[in-house]
Amino acid sequence: MPTSTKPFEVLLELTNDTHSDVTIQLVHIDSGQSEGPTVLLQEGECVSLVLNAGATYHYRLRQMGIQARISVKTWQDTQCSAAKVFGGQYRRDCETWPPSEDLAVTYVGNT
Numbered sequence: 001m002p003t004s005t006k007p008f009e010v011l012l013e014l015t016n017d018t019h020s021d022v023t024i025q026l027v028h029i030d031s032g033q034s035e036g037p038t039v040l041l042q043e044g045e046c047v048s049l050v051l052n053a054g055a056t057y058h059y060r061l062r063q064m065g066i067q068a069r070i071s072v073k074t075w076q077d078t079q080c081s082a083a084k085v086f087g088g089q090y091r092r093d094c095e096t097w098p099p100s101e102d103l104a105v106t107y108v109g110n111t
Contacts, residue, residue: 011077012049012057016041020064022082027058027069041082061085065110074102 016022024047025038039047051057056073061082068085072078085105 008053009050010053010074012051012072012074013046013077013079014041014049015046015079015081016043017081017083018063018086019043023062025060027060029056029058067109069106071104071106072102076102078102 014024020043022041023038024041026036028035041047049057051072051074053075054073056071059070059072061068061070063082063086066086070080070085072080080103
C-alpha cells in the first residue's frame with residue numbers, strides 16, 4: 001500500500017505546569033537569534049503551535065532568568081511541559097537530552 005506524500009500539520013502543545021511564568025519564542029537556527037513575538041504562559045496556561053510534520057523547529061524558553069532551547073521534529077501531535085524542559089534542575093552548561101522522542105533540550109544558561 002502506498003504511503004501519503006502530502007505534507008500535513010501537527011500540533012505542539014506547550015504547557016506551563018510550573019509556578020513561574022514562562023516565555024517561548026521561535027529561534028532562527030542560522031543566527032541563533034529569536035524571531036517573532038514572545039508568548040507569555042502563566043501558571044497553568046498552554047499554547048498549541050502548528051508545525052509542519054517532519055520539519056525541525058527551534059524555540060527558546062525562559063523562566064526566572066534561565067533560558068533553554070528546544071528543538072522539535074515530530075510526525076504526530078506532541079505535548080511538552082515546562083516542568084520537563086526545565087526539569088527542576090537549572091543547569092548552567094550546554095547539555096542535550098531527549099525528554100521525549102520528539103524533543104531535544106539544550107540549556108544555555110542565564111538570560
